[in-house]
Amino acid sequence: MLAAQTRFMPNVKDTRRALVRIGYDGTVHKTFRGHQADKRFAHEVRVLRHLEERGCDFVPRLVSADPQTLTLVTTNRGSRVEHLSEPRMKELFAEITPRGISMVAIHSNETDGHPQDAFPLVIERMKEMGFGWLSLDDGQQFTAKAYGATRTPHYFLFDKNVVLVYTGRMDNSPRDASRAETNELRDAIDDLLAGRTVRVPQTDAIGCNVKWWDKERHWMPADACDLDYLDQKFPGKN
Numbered sequence: 294m295l296a297a298q299t300r301f302m303p304n305v306k307d308t309r310r311a312l313v314r315i316g317y318d319g320t321v322h323k324t325f326r327g328h329q330a331d332k333r334f335a336h337e338v339r340v341l342r343h344l345e346e347r348g349c350d351f352v353p354r355l356v357s358a359d360p361q362t363l364t365l366v367t368t369n370r371g372s373r374v375e376h377l378s379e380p381r382m383k384e385l386f387a388e389i390t391p392r393g394i395s396m397v398a399i400h401s402n403e404t405d406g407h408p409q410d411a412f413p414l415v416i417e418r419m420k421e422m423g424f425g426w427l428s429l430d431d432g433q434q435f436t437a438k439a440y441g442a443t444r445t446p447h448y449f450l451f452d453k454n455v456v457l458v459y460t461g462r463m464d465n466s467p468r469d470a471s472r473a474e475t476n477e478l479r480d481a482i483d484d485l486l487a488g489r490t491v492r493v494p495q496t497d498a499i500g501c502n503v504k505w506w507d508k509e510r511h512w513m514p515a516d517a518c519d520l521d522y523l524d525q526k527f528p529g530k531n
Contacts, residue, residue: 306406311509320356325363334363337509341367344513353511377502378446378467379422385463385478386426388496392486396426401437402445402504410504437503443513446497450481450491458485461496 306313310333312324325334341355353367386396402410412430419428431437440449450459459481466473477493484491502513 307485319354319366319368323365323367330363331360332363332508334358334360337511338365340513341365341511378463379424379465381463381470382426382446383422383424386424388479389482390425392482394486398424398426398428398446399431399436399442400428401431401434401442403434403506404432405506406506406510434503435507442498442503444500444502446500446501447498448478450478450485452485458491459494460498462499465499467499 306490309327310330311326311408314322316322325331325337325338333345338355338358341353356368357368357418358365382398386429400410400412400415404411408414412428412432415430417462418424436442440447442449448459448461448462448463449457452458459478461477463476463478464470464473477496478520481491502511505512
């Protein structure tokens with residue numbers, strides 16, 4: 294019923310595996326097709342519900358799910374968060390470089406479904422925006438998997454001995470710095486440089502989810518918003 298009442302923009306995706314349309318009301322309508330469509334539908338619904346229960350920020354909210362038509366409807370939260378964060382990343386880089394901290398951006402999104410994330414285009418954008426940090430291509434996603442990265446951006450702060458001391462978000466408002474009520478990454482940097490134990494070593498990252506090869510665009514590990522998740526990747530971090 295909801296789909297019949299919704300006016301749509303042009304199709305975002307129309308393949309053998311899925312039809313994705315955006316409503317003018319901002320909702321995302323996805324119909325699963327092809328091999329194991331019912332299982333892929335059920336898995337995505339299960340993950341979205343699980344992440345919402347976990348209170349994950351910037352995860353699309355499930356509005357409805359119809360198992361007969363294999364169609365789910367979600368909100369469109371989180372779109373382009375990584376680009377909205379770029380000016381703030383540039384500001385952060387300018388702050389920490391004189392303090393002796395290096396910054397490296399690792400790009401891990403799959404590029405078949407997200408050609409705008411192809412590494413040559415990333416380099417072009419770096420030049421266009423005047424970014425001064427080092428960027429690395431993780432096209433096979435080895436680093437993202439090893440680190441347990443879930444979102445873009447997802448920050449990892451290491452000490453001089455390459456021991457992880459903080460992971461998560463910059464603060465609680467990547468879209469608007471004036472509304473930020475926390476500064477976990479900067480606080481962690483201050484603690485590190487002062488020789489103190491980082492007071493808040495881990496937070497949930499905020500941003501678009503990493504786009505994995507051979508996974509649906511909203512797929513995330515089921516425990517991605519569990520704050521014990523990174524302990525599996527870096528045991529003994531705390």
